[in-house]
Amino acid sequence: MNNFEPFRCPECGEQVRQANGKGRLREYRRGVPPLAIPDDFLVPTCPGCGETYWSPEDSERLTPFLEDEFKKWLGPHVAELCQMLTIRHGLNKSQIARICGVTPSHLSHVLSGTAVASDTLIRLLEALAACSPEVQRHMVGAVFDHTRCTPFLVHTAPDAYAEEPTTSDYIRVEAVYESEPATPEVPTTLGSLAA
Numbered sequence: 129m130n131n132f133e134p135f136r137c138p139e140c141g142e143q144v145r146q147a148n149g150k151g152r153l154r155e156y157r158r159g160v161p162p163l164a165i166p167d168d169f170l171v172p173t174c175p176g177c178g179e180t181y182w183s184p185e186d187s188e189r190l191t192p193f194l195e196d197e198f199k200k201w202l203g204p205h206v207a208e209l210c211q212m213l214t215i216r217h218g219l220n221k222s223q224i225a226r227i228c229g230v231t232p233s234h235l236s237h238v239l240s241g242t243a244v245a246s247d248t249l250i251r252l253l254e255a256l257a258a259c260s261p262e263v264q265r266h267m268v269g270a271v272f273d274h275t276r277c278t279p280f281l282v283h284t285a286p287d288a289y290a291e292e293p294t295t296s297d298y299i300r301v302e303a304v305y306e307s308e309p310a311t312p313e314v315p316t317t318l319g320s321l322a323a
């Protein structure tokens with residue numbers, strides 16, 4: 129069990145005690161919102177300033193609960209991203225799966241909560257939901273054209289990563305288009321995505 133010994137809070141001097149509570153959140157993973165800590169989970173907490181003192185053991189004990197919370201968050205999150213792609217681009221789930229390079233059945237399992245999406249799939253869906261031109265490119269099966277990613281930033285400092293770059297470290301490279309990029313003819317090759 130837990131061999132917690134009360135101690136003084138270094139922040140305010142109050143006696144830190146094991147405490148439960150409602151509405152507590154804990155950072156779980158980059159890019160994921162903080163997740164709920166079970167109400168009855170004991171954490172050394174300062175009653176004066178509210179500071180919590182997590183031991184490695186407590187963090188480890190909490191991990192399975194956060195994993196469950198993560199799975200509860202994931203299905204609806206992926207569903208929302210798919211819905212955005214459906215509303216904006218008319219894609220069905222099978223087409224979304226093909227664009228992401230996963231099988232339609234895997235995406236179905238993720239949406240129904242019987243499979244966990246990889247970080248790669250989550251980030252890809254988020255990127256596609258945020259970036260319509262990329263979705264349209266996949267819909268017509270066009271090769272990626274990096275010249276259309278301009279204007280982009282080129283770092284000119286020789287020691288580029290030595291310190292935080294400043295605006296003056298960059299020069300802006302203007303987009304050079306012969307003409308405006310043509311809007312892809314969207315629906316024509318959609319059938320091949322679902323094949």
Ligand SMILES: [Zn+2]
Nearest residue numbers: 137140174177
């Ligand atoms: Zn305190």
